[in-house]
């Protein structure tokens with residue numbers, strides 16, 4: 136038994152028939168081949184699978200694909216615009232916010248949600264926002280710095296917002 | 304100095320030691336990393352396992368009939384099917400004190416008779432999709448007879464303990480000792496004016512790399528060739544163990560690729576049964592098979608770390624000088640010997656018990672036991688942090704018991720500075736020879752950063768203000784850059800521990816580097832490129848680092864034991880030296896000089912004392928277009944080197960932790 140869903144992912148509309156039990160993360164990874172969203176725990180603990188669903192950071196291993204029907208989804212693959220990295224992507228590189236990189240997409244998506252609602256988060260607020268995202272490599276300090284870097288860049292007076300950023 | 308693409312990378316020498324931005328980040332920050340689970344092959348099938356619910360149980364029957372009828376099922380195999388296949392062996396032999404070899408029951412790919420730890424694999428189910436494989440695995444019916452189990456290393460060795468392997472009496476894998484004869488240590492200890500005794504458990508840890516282990520194995524029947532994608536830290540090592548020792552496959556017909564790997568911390572350098580089993584299955588079914596661990600399986604199966612039960616005693620004279628150290632440790636190996644399990648609590652642990660101190664008499668005695676638990680192996684530091692913990696707890700405790708300052712006590716006992724050049728290396732009582740060290744300096748620096756005197760004053764004041772301020776010290780040394788092969792071999796290693804670095808200069812002067820070392824977060828693509836660009840005086844953009852592929856480089860021992868730059872980096876440098884040497888001959892020919900008169904610096908070959916020079920790129924081109932070329936010199940500019948280190952590296956350091964406790968009492972009452 137399959138259910139038809141219509142989902143907009145990174146600006147592109149997809150209509151697919153999916154099994155009702157299919158997790159959203161596997162829909163993205165296996166059906167749409169967007170493998171930047173990772174599965175670290177399959178138990179809603181690690182945050183590696185975080186994406187934006189209608190702009191809200193969501194652990195995609197915790198949601199069924201059928202629940203995403205008519206939703207707008209952004210995954211890590213949709214963060215750069217025309218080859219220009221999102222300030223968070225740049226920040227993780229500038230601040231050495233990653234080692235193996237497996238947790239990074241989830242970190243970036245969670246941080247994107249934070250920065251949308253809080254332009255100048257304090258260190259504590261960043262740490263609190265990222266509490267559902269595990270990194271086993273870095274020890275988090277540089278991840279916090281990366282988010283601060285992005286916040287600074289995005290709120291710099293003359294920063295030109297790309298359409299994508301404004302829309303997230 | 305010019306930069307490229309705004310990335311701040313220098314193009315000239317001087318790159319080593321510079322902080323540069325990582326080149327691998329782009330693919331990871333944009334979602335384009337390629338991890339094993341991301342790879343889907345044509346005709347892909349998916350595996351799920353039936354695993355023991357019990358720590359110890361007889362398997363009375365395995366009924367797969369219902370499961371076989373489930374939708375999408377391709378094949379199901381049980382222990383009976385792989386009865387003729389070897390189990391996974393250990394890579395390091397440790398002998399009993401009496402010289403007998405350790406007891407080494409192999410780890411079966413699937414167990415047929417009994418399960419020896421929770422999670423032990425009983426059957427593999429292969430289906431068209433992950434979901435169908437999991438569904439069918441749940442439909443396999445296993446009848447168990449639960450048996451008593453033992454999970455504690457000490458208890459496992461006591462008489463009457465349930466046996467993990469019927470042919471391993473007392474569950475004892477081996478006993479082992481290192482250092483001075485125990486009689487000498489006992490005598491020194493008996494003369495001590497103070498003996499500090501510490502009994503402790505260094506608890507078991509679960510490694511939990513964020514990427515679950517994942518394997519995808521395929522077989523090309525036309526060419527009789529296997530390809531295994533694996534989330535490993537050591538592709539060649541897996542190929543060797545799997546092909547030669549488990550499956551009996553010709554090594555050249557097995558291609559092992561460790562693509563992007565999401566952290567390992569040791570847990571991904573071992574050869575796991577699933578790698579071999581999937582490779583065995585792919586030929587049987589003629590289709591690729593993929594399996595990715597669920598997090599529960601990561602907890603149950605990825606080799607754990609530590610798990611020591613130790614009693615240690617340190618003897619001191621009146622003045623606080625250490626006179627002897629004696630340690631007895633029961634080591635939990637889990638149910639099977641993982642790849643390096645036997646060397647971790649022995650040669651990576653006992654050999655570090657000299658620490659930074661001049662302790663004249665040391666003896667460590669280890670009993671290694673099988674238990675009904677997950678196998679234990681190298682994890683973050685592996686054996687060496689356990690040694691530091693043992694020593695540093697003893698020293699801190701002694702300071703407390705003897706009413707001495709813990710920093711002072713350390714200064715009193717540190718090995719005096721030695722540079723390994725004017726003063727010889729320091730010969731420890733436990734086999735290693737430290738190359739050089741200045742241990743006082745690191746503690747002094749630490750105290751300076753803390754402002755120790757000030758801290759002690761603040762501590763007194765805090766006590767008057769209802770707070771408690773505490774300080775903990777840990778100074779340490781580690782043996783890294785693993786390892787000189789001959790030393791490792793003498794100690795039981797069944798492999799060499801060199802590394803291979805292959806540098807291929809392309810005709811246009813661009814450089815491809817192939818390393819047997821593997822990056823799973825270390826950033827080889829940046830660090831190694833930095834070294835190569837520095838040595839050749841070219842831009843980092845002109846260097847590509849290829850790692851993780853058994854077919855791209857002659858061999859490789861992989862990444863663990865802090866060996867990447869020390870061993871893998873040096874192998875690359877050796878190849879660069881060969882390139883420069885050959886380049887000088889080519890340049891000499893072009894410049895009409897003698898090769899001895901040619902220097903290489905900043906990307907240019909120059910005739911000494913003149914301004915006659917030729918850039919590296921021209922020499923590279925000439926090597927591939929050898930129209931005007933030295934007679935008797937082969938064309939091409941392409942070298943590979945094996946580097947086997949002469950000694951370990953011995954990094955040392957100091958950690959100081961300050962903790963503040965706010966004291967208050969709270970009265971709770973119910974109303």
Ligand code: FES
Pocket residue numbers: 173174175176177178179180181182183184185194195196197
């Ligand atoms: S995979 Fe979704 S939270 Fe870990």
Ligand code: FES
Pocket residue numbers: 232233234235236237238239269270271272273513565566824
């Ligand atoms: S970078 Fe490896 S888990 Fe975060």
